[in-house]
Amino acid sequence: MATEAVRLDGVTRRFGAMVALHEAWLKVRHGEFLTLLGPSGCGKTTLLNLIAGFLAADGGEIFIEGALVTATPVWQRDIGMVFQNYALFPHMDVARNVAYGLATRGVNKAEAAQRVAEALALVKLTGMAGRRPRELSGGQQQRVALARALVIRPKVLLLDEPFSALDRNLRGAMQVELKEIQQRLGITTIFVTHDQGEALSMSDRVAVMSAGRIHQVGTPEEVYRRPADRFVAGFVGDVNRLPARLLGREGDTAQVAAGACHFTVPAAPLAGLAPGAAVELFLRPEQLAPAPAGGPALLEGVVVARVYQGDRMELHLEAAGVPGRVLLRLPGHAPGVGEHGSHLAVQAQPQPDAMAFPPTT
């Protein structure tokens, strides 16, 4: 039994002179929901197409269930794929769409009919078997696409930005439903998205990608609270970048000072910097709070915007010495705090998940 459902060993893909994917190493565990997250052009779709077999690798090897598939054609890889536009066959009704992968596998009619009915029940489309794709709503088409990919019991389910065509409310409902189905079936799933909220809420693990490289693979909490580098820190969630100074290092941690506050941060990203060097301190908006009068302040600024978000209040500050704006996210509606145009002293929450990186040159 292979230990991984999918394994990539140094897979590289070039388009002409452009390296779309640079030596990707990745292990996807059995039953895991792994998301490839990154901005457009980062190589996440290339990586998915390499696993599916729509693209050939220029270097490296791909394994599915321990079997080498680098040179195996798509139709022999035993994958299920949901396309961004669903790609439902317009000349077939829902039942024939779902049965397509069973027909190619030579499953007999009676068993196929039963499995199609089960798959449609799984995605709550019982009774829709005779409809044409064009007669269905976007959400229903998505369910058919999912049923069609799942009915063949693939070794791995590949999803290429499946929610991008849905409106916001439907997207949320479909995300929950997909996650439920995925957990019930325990199917290994690789999901491509550029939406970091989607990635954090659905995944067991997230692989954050940029410019053809995998920057970090970790649980949503790990990539959010302990980003491996400044790209991951900036791409996953909002972050405040504050000027700070390295005080010293001790084992795995380092001390940095910003304003009148000291922070303990992981030392690894700061390797090679001498005490006293300028660094950038990364703090999430929810880890900042108004400082009590007379207490030590991280920074002081002027409130330039108060944005009400229902469950929270966002304050935008302009502070001397800080490029861009400082963002605070306060729970509730924070009455009387940070009126527009007022001065506000800011401190960090106790034991924040602070990170520091060398400044960009």
Added chain:
Amino acid sequence: MRGRPFLGWFVAPGVLCALGLAAAMAAVLQYAVRAHIPGSLGVGGFTLENFSGMLRPLYASVFLQTVQLCALTALFSLLAGYPLAHALVHARSAAWKSAVLVIAVTPLFLGEVVRTYSWLTVLGNSGFINGALLWLGLIDSPVQLMFTRFGVVLALVHVTLPVMVIMLAAALSHINADYLRAAMSLGAGPVRGFLTVTLPLSMPGILAGTSTAFAWTFSAFATPQMIGGGRVNMVSNLVYQLGFASFNFPFAASLSVVGLALAAAVLALLRLGTARLERLA
């Protein structure tokens, strides 16, 4: 017309052309129902004898032959054109695409006479095909290719191919590539994917191309005239013979009218089929 001061000027040439065509059609129509006076270019009174005369086996067989030749031409241009159109749309290399485009479209740019004469040098008893077969020792005496239905259909396919390829390529290029990718991800190899996805989705293009090829061939004149050499006749050749050899203008006109009606009827039928198909898809 307010706000479009030049509309009248722009439309005028088109209207004039349409009026000219309508006048010509009216002339043909009225000739079709007039009696023929042998030995004279003038015509007699109203009659429907021209139409009943067409039922004679000699003329009826020409109509049948025309429909058969059109059907064969449409069929073989489809069979030859589909792979070309597919290559045109899906070929990876630009060189391949250009080669296919040149092969598919050049017949359009050759004059009808030049194109037909070039077939004489290929199909004649001392032409390229017979010469090659004789040289290889596969045959002892030349095979008759000129003045046969085979030769006529071959030459007609040649001139119909560009239209077919262009129409099929338009249809194929509108099929989203993700359909075939989805089929492949579900376990379909290239052959099954083509038969179950690409081919059915290109059916509207196939019907459009075939009906256009059919109508296009129906009016063929020079090709059957020269390659058929009087032994393979289509309606247009019959019209020519009656009009310019026998000077029987009324009968020639009535043949033209029936030919036009027949072509229109076949096209209407195919169109009905397309509409039904599109409702299904």
